[in-house]
Structure formats: C-alpha cells, structure tokens
Amino acid sequence: MSKQTLGFQAETKQLLQLMIHSLYSNKEIFLRELVSNASDACDKLKFESLNNDALYEGDGSLHIDVSFDKDARTVTIADNGIGMTRDEVIANIGTIARSGTKEFFGKLSGDAQKDANLIGQFGVGFYSAFIVADRVTLTTRRAGETSATRWESEGAGEFSIEDVEKTGRGTEIVLHLKEGEDEFLDDWRLKSIIKKYSDHITLPIRMKKGNSYGENGEVIVSDELETVNKANALWTRSKNDISEDEYKQFYKHVSHDWEEPLAWSHARVEGRQEYTELLYIPKRAPFDLYERERRHGVKLFVKRVFILEDAEKLLPQYLRFIRGVIDSNDLPLNVSREILQHSKDIEQIKAGCVKKVLGLLEDIAENRQDDYASFWKEFGKVVKEGVGEDHANKERIAGLCRFATTATDSEAQTVSLKDYLGRMKEGQDKIYYVTADSFGAAKNSPHLEIFRKKGIEVLLLSDRVDEWFVSSLSEFEGKELASVAKGGLDLGALEDEAEKKEQEAKADAFKELVEKVQATLGERVKEVRITHRLTDSPACLVADEHAMSGNMERLLKSIGQ
Ligand code: ADP
Ligand code: MG
Numbered sequence: 001m002s003k004q005t006l007g008f009q010a011e012t013k014q015l016l017q018l019m020i021h022s023l024y025s026n027k028e029i030f031l032r033e034l035v036s037n038a039s040d041a042c043d044k045l046k047f048e049s050l051n052n053d054a055l056y057e058g059d060g061s062l063h064i065d066v067s068f069d070k071d072a073r074t075v076t077i078a079d080n081g082i083g084m085t086r087d088e089v090i091a092n093i094g095t096i097a098r099s100g101t102k103e104f105f106g107k108l109s110g111d112a113q114k115d116a117n118l119i120g121q122f123g124v125g126f127y128s129a130f131i132v133a134d135r136v137t138l139t140t141r142r143a144g145e146t147s148a149t150r151w152e153s154e155g156a157g158e159f160s161i162e163d164v165e166k167t168g169r170g171t172e173i174v175l176h177l178k179e180g181e182d183e184f185l186d187d188w189r190l191k192s193i194i195k196k197y198s199d200h201i202t203l204p205i206r207m208k209k210g211n212s213y214g215e216n217g218e219v220i221v222s223d224e225l226e227t228v229n230k231a232n233a234l235w236t237r238s239k240n241d242i243s244e245d246e247y248k249q250f251y252k253h254v255s256h257d258w259e260e261p262l263a264w265s266h267a268r269v270e271g272r273q274e275y276t277e278l279l280y281i282p283k284r285a286p287f288d289l290y291e292r293e294r295r296h297g298v299k300l301f302v303k304r305v306f307i308l309e310d311a312e313k314l315l316p317q318y319l320r321f322i323r324g325v326i327d328s329n330d331l332p333l334n335v336s337r338e339i340l341q342h343s344k345d346i347e348q349i350k351a352g353c354v355k356k357v358l359g360l361l362e363d364i365a366e367n368r369q370d371d372y373a374s375f376w377k378e379f380g381k382v383v384k385e386g387v388g389e390d391h392a393n394k395e396r397i398a399g400l401c402r403f404a405t406t407a408t409d410s411e412a413q414t415v416s417l418k419d420y421l422g423r424m425k426e427g428q429d430k431i432y433y434v435t436a437d438s439f440g441a442a443k444n445s446p447h448l449e450i451f452r453k454k455g456i457e458v459l460l461l462s463d464r465v466d467e468w469f470v471s472s473l474s475e476f477e478g479k480e481l482a483s484v485a486k487g488g489l490d491l492g493a494l495e496d497e498a499e500k501k502e503q504e505a506k507a508d509a510f511k512e513l514v515e516k517v518q519a520t521l522g523e524r525v526k527e528v529r530i531t532h533r534l535t536d537s538p539a540c541l542v543a544d545e546h547a548m549s550g551n552m553e554r555l556l557k558s559i560g561q
Pocket of ligand 1: 037081083127171
C-alpha cells in the first residue's frame, strides 16, 4: 500500500500538548517508556515462539539497542521483538484516546505535578517521545511477516503510514530531537538514564562502548556494544539485594503506572507449587477499574518466560487492581489460556497470592493508617466485592472493610467492623446498618431515629456494592448484621421493661387508627404497624424481614431488572 496520511482522534492532540507541558520537568522518562515497550515486545515474541519457533527467524537473542547521531540530532531505540503489522500500528500507535478520555480531561487540575500522575495512569507511554522530539519515525516489521511499516508524525494533528522494507524483525524508533534537547545526544547521559530507570529490564539494553583515551591521550572510538543494564529478572534476585528504588522502577514498568506503588510483597514460595510472586498495590485506581476489558493486570511467567498478562485468572476480581509478576517453576512452558482456566496448579498459586495480598493490606491497615485510608478511598468499593466473591477469605476481607457510621456521621469510610464491635452497647448483639442510594439519604433515614436516641451506632451504607456486601455477609465475629429498615424491630436486651410496657399500651390505644390506615392503603402495603423506631418522623416504610430492601429494589430497577 502506498503512503497514507491519517488524522489522530480529536482528543489526541490535546492530550499530547498537555502531556508535553506537564511532564517536561521529568522529560528523560521518554526513554524509560520506549525501553519498557521494547521489552514488552520481546516478551510477547518469546511467548508466541513457544508454539512457533519460526518466528525467531534464526535469531533468538533478544535485545534493545539505544544509539544517537550527533549530526542528525536523533536518538534511536531498536528492538528485535514481536514488531507490528500495519493494522497494529494504526490501532496501537495511532490511538491514544481510549474510553474514559472525557472523564480524564475533567479530572485535570492544571497543576503540572498532579496532572503528570494522572497522565501516567492514562498510559500515554509511547507518546512521551514527543516531549523531546518534534518528529518521530517508527519502522516495524512483525515477526514472520515480509512487509514492514513506517509510521511518522510530528505529534500535531496527523501521522503518515507507508509500506517499507526492513530486514530485521522488530521495531525501530527514531526521535528527531527538538531544538534545545541536545543533552540527550550524549553517551554518558543516555547510559545513566537507562541505569536509573531500566536497570531491571530482563533483556540486555545495549549501547556503543563510547570513547576512551589511549596512552598518548588519543581518542579511541569503539563501535563495540556493551550491555548497560543489569539485565536479570528483578524478582529472581534476593530481597536483600534489591533497593527500594529498584522495586519502584520495576513497578512502573510492569504496571504502566507513573506513580510509585503504595506497597509490595515479594516472596519465593516453596512446597507443592514453587513460584515467586512480586505483587504491588498501586496508589491510585486506574481508569479502567470498572471496565470489562482491562488493559493490564498481573503477569504470569514460567521460568522467566512471559506467558500472559491477565488479572482474571491469576487473582480474583476484587483484587483486579493488583499489579506485578508471578513466576512459576512448575507449570509447563506451553500453558495456554485455556489450560490455565482449569488448572489446579494455578488455583493453588492464586490462593497463595490472595493470602499474601490480604496480609499486606492488613499490615498497612495496622501500621500505616493514613496510607490505608487513601487505599480505601481508591479501592474500597472493589475490595467490598470480595466478601461475596471469595468465601474462603470472607471474614478477613470483611475485617479490611471500612464504613461511614452514625458515630462520626461523616461520609469518609473510616470505621472497621472491629471498631464497631468495640463500641457496642451493653446487651447489643447485632451489627446494625442502613442502606440507601446516597450518603445523605442513609444519614437522614428515619429508621435511625431510635438508634440515635439510644446511642447505638449504625453503619451508613451507600455504595452500590453495599447491598451485595450485606447480602453476602450475614455475620462478623459471631455478630449478626441486621438492617434497621427490615422487619419488626427487636432491640432485645437494649430495651428496658418500661419501654416495652409503653409500646404495648400504645398498640392498644392506636388500634383503630391502624385499622383505618390499613384499609385506606389496602393492597399497597402488606401491613401497618405501630412503631417505636421513630422519634421525630410520623411514619416510615419498612421491608419484610426476608424481603428485598427498598434500596435493592431501586438498584435492580435502575439496571432494568
Ligand atoms: P502501553 O505500553 O501502556 O500499552 P504505550 O503507549 O506505551 O502503552 O504503547 C502502546 C502500544 O503500542 C503497546 O501496547 C504496543 O501494542 C504497541 N507498541 C509500542 N511500542 C512497541 C514496540 N517497540 N514493539 C511492538 N509494539 C509496540
Ligand atoms: Mg508502554
């Protein structure tokens, strides 16, 4: 096909401008992003060749080469990984606006530092090239294909694409540096950036040895290549040999996040299944947390060969925000997605990793309370799903949950069920909650009146997931969870004799009125009762003990049930 010029999606240009502006102070990270992509491309090739050795085309030694040309003012990053077809280039490189773009723009603050983090979350990795370049040329040939593709853009409104020749497979990216970016035309500078950000990349990142000086001070130019990075799999190294910074840089690579992680767990597990896990909790929820098709997850390796990236099979849904790697020593190298789905071995690894993550969260909850509060804000709703999803760990997950309650009347979810138990009134044997579709509605529910009067704490539940949460968790540490809006309210030992007498007397006195109301409302209600749960409001609706709650009914209606 001949040369074609295509336009970027409308938002792309805006996103690019914004990115260049907010990331400029940290512009060297363009190299980290391009090296990270090259490394991913090599991982993919390794995996695809497991079933098709021909893809190696006789060249199985994978590497990433970085070079520069002072006269042409270019920096080049080349890999011999999987490469891309023309269609893949258009799909992967021609598009950065993904679902959620609108929302993304809405979140921007104008503060470069904050926006930089948001942009990182959004994943504009490749486009970081335009921070330092005013023209980028990408030439790529997919392994096993004969024709290659060249993509070129000045990062404005459009890009061109044409068929070209390329001998070696893989992708080569040439950055034509902007005026004033000559600092990157420097051997030492590029090498130190690679060491700083990409030391953990498992493939060799190679550069020319550079100049040295002979005995008489003459310059010796060497074209020989040397490996700049450590080039071993970080997770295979012993914990003591890995610095905090190395863990953090590795996180940025595996997660495609630009922020530092909140915490991580690194362990070698021995026993029936031998594997290494290095799992990270991000600081911030990604944009696609609630999307069916998510782009990133935990990566599975078998003996250091990348197999797949798929949170769904490696961790349960409610931990879908976890990033990192699992490297198994026992799984066969030719495992497929289908095999994984029914693998007992995977189930075991999964169960082990879930325990590790829960343990890590418990540790943060106990020892880093501020961090836990911010974790809960980002991921709490997702963690709550776990109570319904993961029966084996239900109680532990419930213990990690935090709620808004009448004790603070604040929307911030800060109270644990343990806190609640510790504050129960004498004679109280239930954990009370109210569900509603907003915090305001929960807080102002007339059902709470009697509880407020007696000083009994009630959980104020208004997240969408809460209905599922309470229907999955019938008790915690032996204490039943009870809705304040359901059935006849029996406060048991919390009521004194005098109150009970008074209630009975009332029931007699208002018998006629009740009958009248019942007759008037007719079919629309099941029963009309005198209540003592209200102190200010004249009447309220309650659901039958075993019936669906009013809020659940509204929820189901809203999704068309
Ligand atoms: P991400 O890495 O988070 O997916 P990027 O913007 O960094 O986002 O890259 C976009 C996509 O372009 C990648 O997912 C990949 O499909 C493709 N890509 C980028 N660089 C390469 C490369 N060197 N080789 C093959 N594919 C690449
Ligand atoms: Mg990337």
